[in-house]
Amino acid sequence: MLRKRMISWQPLIAIGVTMFIVGCPTITTPPDDPCAGVDCTDGETCVDGVCVAAPVDTTDPVEFTNADGIKGGALYDKFYDTPDFDKNTDDAAQIMAFGDFFRCKQCHAWDHLGNMASYIDRAPKTTRPNVTAINLAEHAMDESAQELFDAIKTGNGGRRSVSADLSTYDPADPTTTAVGDQMPNFGEILTDAQIWDLVKYLKEDFLDTTQLYDIDITGTYPDGTRTFSNIGKDGDPVNGDALYAAKCAGCHGADGLLILFDNGELSIGSFARTKPYELSHKSKFGQPGSAMGPQGINTIEDMKDLFAALVDSTNFPDPAPAP
Numbered sequence: 001m002l003r004k005r006m007i008s009w010q011p012l013i014a015i016g017v018t019m020f021i022v023g024c025p026t027i028t029t030p031p032d033d034p035c036a037g038v039d040c041t042d043g044e045t046c047v048d049g050v051c052v053a054a055p056v057d058t059t060d061p062v063e064f065t066n067a068d069g070i071k072g073g074a075l076y077d078k079f080y081d082t083p084d085f086d087k088n089t090d091d092a093a094q095i096m097a098f099g100d101f102f103r104c105k106q107c108h109a110w111d112h113l114g115n116m117a118s119y120i121d122r123a124p125k126t127t128r129p130n131v132t133a134i135n136l137a138e139h140a141m142d143e144s145a146q147e148l149f150d151a152i153k154t155g156n157g158g159r160r161s162v163s164a165d166l167s168t169y170d171p172a173d174p175t176t177t178a179v180g181d182q183m184p185n186f187g188e189i190l191t192d193a194q195i196w197d198l199v200k201y202l203k204e205d206f207l208d209t210t211q212l213y214d215i216d217i218t219g220t221y222p223d224g225t226r227t228f229s230n231i232g233k234d235g236d237p238v239n240g241d242a243l244y245a246a247k248c249a250g251c252h253g254a255d256g257l258l259i260l261f262d263n264g265e266l267s268i269g270s271f272a273r274t275k276p277y278e279l280s281h282k283s284k285f286g287q288p289g290s291a292m293g294p295q296g297i298n299t300i301e302d303m304k305d306l307f308a309a310l311v312d313s314t315n316f317p318d319p320a321p322a323p
């Protein structure tokens with residue numbers, strides 16, 4: 001009996017001691033501000049004694065919200081052939097004389113993947129610069145609308161002025177490629193509204209070609225090769241045929257042979273099979289300077305369907321070989 005009673009007292013004593021110890025500091029020490037004396041760097045703020053990135057304002061500028069990404073896509077292709085571009089200036093004359101040094105698509109490629117994909121074999125010439133190594137699709141995803149606007153309008157230094165001499169550009173001469181390959185200073189060339197249209201296109205309207213086909217690349221720029229397969233992926237050719245009949249056949253003919261490209265070497269069908277990256281762009285944004293405006297193929301789903309139809313070389317044959 002006696003032993004049992006002694007044992008049963010021990011937990012109560014232990015609880016009492018614990019309460020005394022735990023209770024003590026809260027009574028004697030007032031709670032400190034955990035951020036007192038914490039010195040955070042610029043762009044950081046103190047939370048519970050730890051420096052963390054300050055919350056950023058993620059609201060897009062109203063200019064971005066109101067911008068037109070379809071116009072932006074045409075600007076990306078060939079801004080100096082779009083209706084809003086004033087061709088009657090000295091700058092315009094220089095730009096049109098050296099067009100490929102100014103077209104976004106020349107340096108960044110239609111697929112936004114620079115010299116790593118469809119343009120892995122597009123070597124520079126005296127009339128066109130190198131394709132860049134940067135991945136514009138990634139930049140467009142990672143940067144805010146405002147950051148992209150600033151990058152296009154002014155950049156972080158290192159932009160080429162319109163007045164730079166491009167007449168001596170020679171791919172073998174690094175002093176000329178250092179200038180010619182540089183991104184132009186678009187603050188001198190485009191209006192703010194046009195730059196916002198470009199940003200809208202980059203962030204929201206660009207058709208991501210990795211969802212439209214598979215590409216196999218070998219080697220490195222500019223001597224690499226690329227092969228396209230699985231064009232249209234799981235698209236529905238029946239809907240694609242209907243889209244083609246409604247939106248393309250009137251001009252290009254039911255079999256895509258009415259207008260031929262590249263000196264008669266390409267029909268709509270063979271264009272789709274060899275330059276899918278460009279056909280998808282033009283189906284959505286049109287071909288600046290021609291009768292072909294934006295055709296309303298706006299979603300990845302519609303574009304996959306159209307491709308699934310156009311890869312059929314019986315319905316959309318290659319042009320007849322020259323006699």
Ligand code: HEC
Pocket residue numbers: 075076100101102103104105106107108129132134136139143147148151152155158180181182183184186198
């Ligand atoms: C002559 C080649 C050339 C042309 C034309 C060109 N770029 Fe660039 N661009 C570059 C190079 C090189 C870089 C990477 C170095 C830099 O930022 O200057 C770049 C970088 C960029 C970046 C990323 C900058 C950043 O730091 O976020 C954006 C966005 C961009 N270009 C958009 C465009 C758009 C839009 C056009 C057409 C209006 C265009 N570029 C035309 C060469 C070009």
Ligand code: HEC
Pocket residue numbers: 244247248249250251252259260261262268271278279282283287290291292293295297
């Ligand atoms: C209003 C008539 C019209 C319609 C509709 C039209 N196109 Fe075109 N398309 C043209 C003309 C004109 C050209 C320019 C030909 C040239 O520059 O030699 C062209 C050019 C193209 C090119 C570019 C060829 C190149 O060499 O750069 C592609 C690709 C193309 N069209 C595909 C299509 C597709 C796909 C559709 C339907 C979604 C379509 N077009 C609807 C008239 C049209």
